[in-house]
Amino acid sequence: KAGVTQTPRYLIKTRGQQVTLSCSPISGHRSVSWYQQTPGQGLQFLFEYFSETQRNKGNFPGRFSGRQFSNSRSEMNVSTLELGDSALYLCASSSDIAGANVLTFGAGSRLTVL
């Protein structure tokens, strides 16, 4: 069973640009979540999508947005990039079957903003 796939793995952008990151969840998983990891801050929750609807949102500015497609694939977008947006962006999926769900993470997309 293929894992969570994130593309691109690495990218470099400059301030003011925008970026789109992609995530393909494990087959059959309908919930996709995004997290930002920065040194000293751990993993911060961005948002969660389920059946193409945003179900949960973290405390990030509106420059951070996402969407989910009918095949459960998800994208997140960051507009007007700032230096502080440099981070590892992690996508995770789960089956969302009733009960305790375990998130399975992808390897992440490392964004560097210059």
Add this chain to the structure above:
Amino acid sequence: DQQVKQNSPSLSVQEGRISILNCDYTNSMFDYFLWYKKYPAEGPTFLISISSIKDKNEDGRFTVFLNKSAKHLSLHIVPSQPGDSAVYFCAARNFGNEKLTFGTGTRLTIIP
């Protein structure tokens, strides 16, 4: 407001000994707790979890203990092996919510 705290940024343990990683939380609504392990350039990998209705869960060399009154959980690794060297994240969740709240991580180094 850091609702999940891992107060030790790093820990070094001799191979074969016990590794104990600690985690504290402040939100009494959390009812499910997880530990993830992360190697460089990889995503976090699920290790073990515990529901708030239990106080201990064991899986091979890994045991998680939950003390609800103290809002504290710990991960015990026995015996520690070199491959256990990684960053360990504690995470917590409210019932029915997929959102995980993570601690800042503890870097565990196993000394051969």
